[in-house]
Amino acid sequence: MLSFFRDRRAVALLMAASLTVLSNMIISPALPGLQASFEGTDNAELLTRMLVTAPSLLVAICAPFAGMSADRFGRRRQLLAGALLFSIAGCAGAVLPSLELILASRLLLGLAVALVMTSQAALIGDYFSGESRGRFMGLQIAAVNFSGFAFVGLAGWLAGISPRLPFGIYGLGALILPFLVIAIVEPLRGARAGTASPEAHQAQITSGTDGESDWVLTLSVVVVLSALSFVLFYMIPTQMPFYLAELGHSEPSAPAQVLAMVTLAGGAAALVFGPVRARLGRGMTPALGYLLMAAGFAVLDWAHDMTFISIAAMLVGGGFGFTMPTFFSLALDVAPAARRGLASGAITTSIFVGQFISPFYSTPLISAVGYEASFAVGAVILVIMAVVVMLKFHRRGGAPVLA
Structure with missing residues (x-):
């Protein structure tokens, strides 16, 4: 795993991945303060929560097109443009005068995230293959979570000073842009698409590197599961600050602590994802992740x-660290080389559709039955999802190919 850090392309891709964790959760500790700042705005309660998930709407809409664009026009320039737009749109929230304008900037941020995530994921498929790709996916999720741990902690401290200050953290995109320019190399089109020659293309099919015959069906199942996963997971960043305030923990450091535990545990789980995946396979690994998440939601049902x-929070984060690398790795492996951008766009769309609709699922549910019962409902759904992934993917075997 340390060998990846000697490859500047790998380091650059890890840096780009770290941007994605900033897109939503980084302002979560500031939500109560932002809501108080705009208490005279109509629907301020819902709009404030939408600041966390608003980027997801644009990502969900744009990611399939961004994926196809990366396949057609190249990954590198799209990644660089996305990183620059990310910083501009993200930092804008620190100075914009109204909640509606901040929400608009968050939508623009979503476009940037779509450009970054689809091109970055496609480049992983281009640069790495087989076991190496699986190990890198685990390392990437770990990097995202550990960077999230640091960024959320910093955001919590900054939010205690001013709810506007966490927006400045988005400037990281501009800081890493020069290294991305140097390190990222556009793969040759023939090598990327698998069309260098008929003989090479047939060799890819024979060896399994040009995707699986039922890749569309497998990808469709993964897309649905990914969306449901994020609907439930994003109850933590969108609702936890307000749940903690109801319990008497209204200080910004309280939700920052919870989110930090989520990301820290997720990073630790992702670091051991490779050996766990090799041991349990591509069905049992996400099933284990869902069961851990269900246990975390069950604890939230009664713990105050x-x-x-x-x-x-650590149970939820740890479970998530086992679940998401499986889905990303599986999607890149089953899709043909010429469709990796499309596959990454589909997964990206599913992730952010889940993030965007999460408050529309959780807010009415919480209003109807309360926080604790809502967490219990989430635990039951996660157990059902564990059974589904075990039945769907375990019988297909396949740890050697997809590990």
Whole structure:
């Protein structure tokens, strides 16, 4: 795994991946303060929560087209343009005068995230293959979570000073842009698309590197599961600050602590994803992840103490660290080389559709039955999802190919 850090392309892709964790959760600790700042705005409660998930709407709409664009016009220039737009749109929230304008900037941020995520994921498929790709996916999720741990902690501290200051963290995109320019190399079109020659293309099919025959069906199942996963997972960043405030923990550091535990545990789980995946396979690994998440939601159903809430957050984050690398790796492996941008766009869309609709699912549910019962409902759904992935993917075998 350390060998990846000697490859500047790999380091650049990890840096680009770290941008994605900033897109939504980084302003979560500032939500109560932002809501208070715009308390005279109509629907301020819903609009404030939408600041976390608004980028997801544009990502969901644009990611399929961004994926096809990366396949057609090249990954490198799209990644660089996305990183620059990311910083401009992200930092805008620090100075815009109204909640509606901040929401608009968050939508523009979503476009940037779509450009970055689809091109970055496609480049992983171009640069790495087989076991190496699987190990890199685990390392990437770990990097995203550990960077999220640092960024969320910083955001919590900044939000305690001013709810506008966390927006400045988005400037990281501009800081890493020069290294991306140097490190990222556009793959040759023939090597990327698998069309260098008929003989080479047939060799890819024979060896399994040009995708699986039922890749569309497999990708469709993964898309649905990814969306459902994020609907439930994003109850943590969108609702936890307000749940903690109801429990008497209204200080910004409280939700920042919970989110930090989520990302820290997710990073630790992703670091051991490779050996766990090799041992359990592509069905049992995400099933284990869903069961851990279900356990975390079950603890939230009855725990009111910050210690137990932090333990619950670690269970949710750890489970998520086993689930998402499986889906990303599987999607890149089953899709043909010429469709990796499309596959990455489909997964990206599913992720952000789930993020965007999460508050529309959780807010009415919480209003109807309360926070604790809503967490219990989430736990039941996650157990059902564990059974589904075990039945769907475990019988297909396949850890050697997709590990």
